[in-house]
Structure formats: structure tokens, C-alpha cells
Amino acid sequence: MGPRIRLYGLRHLRSAAAADDLVQQVLVKMLEALRAGRLRDADKLAHFVLGTCRMTVLDQRRSARRQEQLLEEFGGVLVPAQREMPPLDADRLARCVQTLRERERTVVVMTFFDERTAAESGRSLGITEANVRVIRHRALRQLRTCMEAGS
DSSP states (O other): OHHHHHHHHHHHHOOHHHHHHHHHHHHHHHHHHHHHTOOOOGGGHHHHHHHHHHHHHHHHHHHHHHHHHHHHHHHHHHSOOOOOOOOOOHHHHHHHHHHSOHHHHHHHHHHHTSOOOHHHHHHHHTSOHHHHHHHHHHHHHHHHHHHHHHO
8 A cells, every 4th residue: 555655646746855754644544544444345445545535635734734824924023033143353352262261272173174074173182071161151152341341
């Protein structure tokens, strides 16, 4: 039954992931119906599966339409407006980075320039991952204070 349900899902949902989800949902409903004794005649199993596929797809479409309507109606309230970022003063940032201690500066560079994780940085520096996060947190707080002081 699984491949047939998947084909139905591909045809009506036009997404492989959605079709796979449909297979799971329909098979679970079929097993629940069999265990509950609602399906006694084996000849009607195919009809039950097809009907369950049809109803599940309709329910998914109805739910998607409802979500779209709610987003249109209340989307402006739910999604906060993006605030505009002030222009970055690269010279000031460079001076603020230079005021950091060497260890803090190294952690910041490894994190944001080299794009390393805390675990990778910790292995390179010979310290724990948690210690890297603490150093990074304190360094960013210093940088924030330094940048705000200049504006």
C-alpha cells in the first residue's frame, strides 16, 4: 500500500516530502482502524486507504489555506518590523578589537572570521568549549560597550 499512497501524494501534493508524510499518516490511520476493529472486510481495505488519502490531502490543503489567511490578516502583528541597522564604523570597530586582550581577540577572530565552532576553537587553544563561549561572551560585551561609547 505504501507505494500507491506515495504516488497519490506525489500527484496531489506535488512534493516528495509531503508524499512521504502522507504515507506515514495514512498507514497509521489504517493500523488504528484495523486494531479498533472498524475494518472487518479485507476487500474494503483499498477503498478505506484511498478515502483516507483523499481526506488527509483535503485536510492539509484546508489547513494551508487557513494559515495563509491568518498570516495575511495578522502577519503584520505577529512579525515585528525590522529595524534598520546603523552604518558600521569599521575604523572604530578595528580600534575596539585592538583594545581586547590577545586571548579574547583570538577567540573573536576564530569565531567570526574563521567561522569555527567553540569546540574547534577550544581544541586549537587548548581550553574547554565552555571557556571559549565565556571568553567570547565577555569579548563581545566589551566590543559592544566600546562601540556604543563612541557613538
